[in-house]
Amino acid sequence: MNKALFYKRALEIIPGGLSWGIIIVLIALSFLHPVSSAIIIISFDFYWIIRTVYLTTLLVMAHHRLFRQRNEDWLTRCQDLSADLGFSQLYQVVIFPVYNEGLEVLRPSLAALSAIRYPKDKLIVVMAFEERNIHAHDNALILEEEFSSRFGAYLSTFHPDGLPGESRTKGANATWSAKAARKFLDKRKIAYEQVVISCFDADTCVDKEYFGCLSYHFLTSEKKHQASYQPMPVYNNNIWQAPSFARLVEISSSFCQMIESMRLEKFVTFSSHSMSFKTLVEIDYWPTNMISDDSVIYWKGYLHYNGDYRVIPLYVTVSLDVAYSSNIWRTMVVQYKQKRRWAWGVENFPFVVKGFMANKNIPLINKIRRSFHLLESHVTWAVWAVILVVIGPLPIFFGGAFFSQMAIAYNLPKITGLLFKFTLYTSLTWIFLSWTILPPRPKGISWLKHVFLILEWIFVPFIILIIGSTPAIDAQTRLMLGRYMEFNPTLKGNKVL
Amino acid sequence: MYTFQKIRSFLFYVSVFLFFAGLPFILTFALGYKFNTHSLKFVKTGLIFVKTQPVGAKIYLNGKLITEKSPASMQELLPGTYKVTLELAQHYPWKADVEVEAGKVSRVDKVILFPMRPNLEQLNQEKFSLFRIDIEKKLIYYLDQDKKVVYRSSLDANNFEDIASLPDKFAQITGWEISPDKRKFFIFNQHQINVIFFDNQGDYEYPVSPVFLEYPQDKINDVFWHSDSYHLVVMTDKNIQVIESRQGALPINLVELNKGGPEAFYDTKEDVLYFSDSQRSIDGSFYNNLYKLELSANLYLLERLITQPFGQGKEAQKEQVGE
Numbered sequence: 045m046n047k048a049l050f051y052k053r054a055l056e057i058i059p060g061g062l063s064w065g066i067i068i069v070l071i072a073l074s075f076l077h078p079v080s081s082a083i084i085i086i087s088f089d090f091y092w093i094i095r096t097v098y099l100t101t102l103l104v105m106a107h108h109r110l111f112r113q114r115n116e117d118w119l120t121r122c123q124d125l126s127a128d129l130g131f132s133q134l135y136q137v138v139i140f141p142v143y144n145e146g147l148e149v150l151r152p153s154l155a156a157l158s159a160i161r162y163p164k165d166k167l168i169v170v171m172a173f174e175e176r177n178i179h180a181h182d183n184a185l186i187l188e189e190e191f192s193s194r195f196g197a198y199l200s201t202f203h204p205d206g207l208p209g210e211s212r213t214k215g216a217n218a219t220w221s222a223k224a225a226r227k228f229l230d231k232r233k234i235a236y237e238q239v240v241i242s243c244f245d246a247d248t249c250v251d252k253e254y255f256g257c258l259s260y261h262f263l264t265s266e267k268k269h270q271a272s273y274q275p276m277p278v279y280n281n282n283i284w285q286a287p288s289f290a291r292l293v294e295i296s297s298s299f300c301q302m303i304e305s306m307r308l309e310k311f312v313t314f315s316s317h318s319m320s321f322k323t324l325v326e327i328d329y330w331p332t333n334m335i336s337d338d339s340v341i342y343w344k345g346y347l348h349y350n351g352d353y354r355v356i357p358l359y360v361t362v363s364l365d366v367a368y369s370s371n372i373w374r375t376m377v378v379q380y381k382q383k384r385r386w387a388w389g390v391e392n393f394p395f396v397v398k399g400f401m402a403n404k405n406i407p408l409i410n411k412i413r414r415s416f417h418l419l420e421s422h423v424t425w426a427v428w429a430v431i432l433v434v435i436g437p438l439p440i441f442f443g444g445a446f447f448s449q450m451a452i453a454y455n456l457p458k459i460t461g462l463l464f465k466f467t468l469y470t471s472l473t474w475i476f477l478s479w480t481i482l483p484p485r486p487k488g489i490s491w492l493k494h495v496f497l498i499l500e501w502i503f504v505p506f507i508i509l510i511i512g513s514t515p516a517i518d519a520q521t522r523l524m525l526g527r528y529m530e531f532n533p534t535l536k537g538n539k540v541l
Numbered sequence: 542m543y544t545f546q547k548i549r550s551f552l553f554y555v556s557v558f559l560f561f562a563g564l565p566f567i568l569t570f571a572l573g574y575k576f577n578t579h580s581l582k583f584v585k586t587g588l589i590f591v592k593t594q595p596v597g598a599k600i601y602l603n604g605k606l607i608t609e610k611s612p613a614s615m616q617e618l619l620p621g622t623y624k625v626t627l628e629l630a631q632h633y634p635w636k637a638d639v640e641v642e643a644g645k646v647s648r649v650d651k652v653i654l655f656p657m658r659p660n661l662e663q664l665n666q667e668k669f670s671l672f673r674i675d676i677e678k679k680l681i682y683y684l685d686q687d688k689k690v691v692y693r694s695s696l697d698a699n700n701f702e703d704i705a706s707l708p709d710k711f712a713q714i715t716g717w718e719i720s721p722d723k724r725k726f727f728i729f730n731q732h733q734i735n736v737i738f739f740d741n742q743g744d745y746e747y748p749v750s751p752v753f754l755e756y757p758q759d760k761i762n763d764v765f766w767h768s769d770s771y772h773l774v775v776m777t778d779k780n781i782q783v784i785e786s787r788q789g790a791l792p793i794n795l796v797e798l799n800k801g802g803p804e805a806f807y808d809t810k811e812d813v814l815y816f817s818d819s820q821r822s823i824d825g826s827f828y829n830n831l832y833k834l835e836l837s838a839n840l841y842l843l844e845r846l847i848t849q850p851f852g853q854g855k856e857a858q859k860e861q862v863g864e
Contacts, residue, residue, distance in 0.1 A: 086571050090564055098556040105545055306549055451573030451588055454614065454646045459571060 055394035060524030063426035070435045078443030082456045085436050089463045099303050100470040106302035107477050113359040118256030119161050129263040137225050137241040141172045141217040145246040156249035158194040165196040172221030176205040215330035215337025218243050239321035247365040248316045257360040258318050269320040270349045272313045275358045279366045280483045286366035288500035290375050294366045295478045305357035310417050313342040316362050336389040343396050350405035383511050387519035388529050390422045429512025436460050475501050573644040575617040587641040588616040592650035601626035629654045664698040704739045711735050722770040729764045732756045736786040752788050765807035812837040
């Protein structure tokens with residue numbers, strides 16, 4: 045094994061090794077030294093109570109910002125900007141990488157895009173199909189006919205299968221289409237500095253104010269090319285039709301993203317996002333062989349600009365589909381696979397650390413801090429539910445007669461109970477906030493659904509058990525064992541699949 | 542944005558402070574330590590956990606009423622002996638000295654507070670001599686020797702009805718038992734067994750008139766129903782027999798006994814008789830053996846037994862199950 049491969053494998057093993065190490069040690073301690081195990085569990089419970097309260101407060105703040113900026117007239121604000129900032133020369137390239145999504149998914153996305161409040165002549169839409177998709181050309185023609193006249197320019201690209209050095213990932217397709225857009229811009233002699241590119245999931249329906257908000261932040265930000273711009277993803281497209289399980293998971297995902305938007309030092313691009321086209325070209329586009337292209341693109345920028353790169357949150361929503369299927373079991377599988385793909389973002393850790401080792405210009409403290417944040421977030425994801433739900437009760441059950449007589453054995457379930465009470469109180473906040481971000485109730489859906497939407501939160505412990513930590517453990521174990529995941533997009537659609 | 546980040550930073554540092562400041566207190570509390578404000582030292586304490594049935598009892602600790610009612614825990618107690626009194630209105634109080642050890646839980650969690658006026662209810666409406674309970678069918682059977690009648694009711698003392706008459710000439714009932722099929726019962730005294738059918742329970746197979754079985758030479762110690770509800774297993778002072786519950790039936794002698802009144806238990810489910818009998822040792826003293834006699838439904842077994850002469854095969858049939 046050569047040195048480079050050794051470092052690569054070592055870095056791939058670290059997250060999974062740490063997660064498994066924590067789980068195994070805690071389980072072993074529950075049998076061998078239950079008092080130590082109980083002390084660790086109580087410490088973790090207390091940490092989790094404080095963390096839950098802290099994060100819920102951040103969520104409330106993010107929600108407040110989202111609502112405060114909800115009715116902002118961003119387009120007018122852009123038009124009011126000084127002419128020097130160049131709003132009138134600004135172009136928007138919008139890429140929709142299409143894997144195998146059909147017209148029922150793509151049409152609403154383009155319809156939402158054509159309904160935005162923004163000069164459409166400045167909009168260059170790129171529908172990025174995969175050549176291997178047998179319906180790609182037919183769908184491209186239909187969509188061109190329906191939508192091409194509504195935008196400044198409309199391109200359909202077809203990414204060839206099996207290019208050297210590429211995997212079957214969304215990033216490879218997005219990169220191919222971005223290069224096509226580059227040729228288009230060159231042909232029109234449009235400077236890259238005047239172009240913002242947005243890479244949207246195929247089911248992304250943008251808010252009417254999205255591009256106004258994006259342009260305003262892009263034009264007014266310091267070092268605007270050294271930033272990515274991240275909207276708030278909400279899963280509202282089919283939320284009224286989705287089953288409880290899937291709806292709750294996606295609402296929680298939206299909230300997590302809103303919370304992250306308040307932690308700028310950790311904030312990383314996720315799902316649909318935007319950035320300077322100039323920067324995209326300079327950092328050589330999205331990765332073509334990694335699944336988590338949405339976050340890797342941020343790290344590429346961070347490494348390229350020697351740590352002087354950031355993500356600017358945009359408090360405007362983009363709406364996506366809730367992933368679900370025809371029955372609860374298949375929905376759980378779909379959700380599990382989606383979360384596992386998200387958790388595969390752990391592949392960023394070896395990528396980032398290798399990048400840090402090669403880059404001598406990023407301050408060491410920043411390298412340590414960012415590596416730690418990245419590692420800590422993935423390890424916590426993999427172990428938190430296991431510790432709270434599975435390992436928490438173990439000392440009581442397996443501690444033996446001697447342990448059961450000890451004061452700590454009596455106090456452990458009391459403190460764990462306190463944790464769940466706190467979680468319940470914070471859940472009330474989450475329930476209320478989730479209600480406020482719901483889209484209007486469609487016709488044909490009873491008002492009783494509102495009641496059900498509140499009551500369904502009782503399923504949260506069950507959901508935590510199913511997909512709290514297991515997708516992350518799964519992803520980290522695969523990375524640890526060198527069993528690399530292939531891109532497997534979540535089946536989505538407004539209809540039940 | 543800047544303001545939000547300042548608030549967030551403040552919240553973050555407050556959270557970190559709360560965690561590191563609160564954790565020592567949480568852990569010391571969990572481990573049973575108490576901070577003594579006078580000595581400014583941590584003292585290891587214990588706790589008493591009290592749980593009663595019914596719940597809601599007042600708890601006195603060393604004579605002092607505590608605010609919580611059972612179930613409750615009294616924490617941060619210095620090691621030593623504590624007088625615990627539990628009181629609930631209309632119930633007998635419970636008192637005990639409870640030892641508290643440092644870092645440990647003293648559990649007082651198996652306390653039943655019994656009511657002063659127990660839920661005592663008289664079920665019978667008339668006099669009776671003996672009774673049997675059929676939990677499965679939720680029935681009570683009463684036998685009244687004076688009126689020579691058997692009647693029954695439900696478990697909650699409703700639906701009384703006479704179901705059989707006892708024969709006039711049968712004196713001094715020693716015991717009785719209802720058959721497994723619940724259609725009849727036997728009564729016995731020292732020399733007689735009488736099988737009586739409940740009213741309207743007879744069919745073509747069995748007579749409805751009482752069946753008398755006489756044992757003039759032997760003293761009957763105990764009688765059991767075989768699971769087929771037809772055979773009786775009779776233990777006399779001399780032997781163990783089976784006999785059909787029909788008029789004129791002849792007993793089959795299964796085992797001859799050395800001891801006059803052995804202990805016995807009949808497992809109706811498996812049709813196994815467990816009994817003790819004495820045996821003389823080489824030095825002339827007596828000792829007991831416990832035997833198991835299988836009588837499972839098994840007419841073939843009975844047939845086999847019938848073919849054997851009385852009193853034979855005792856050694857072969859006795860199975861020693863314990864020293």
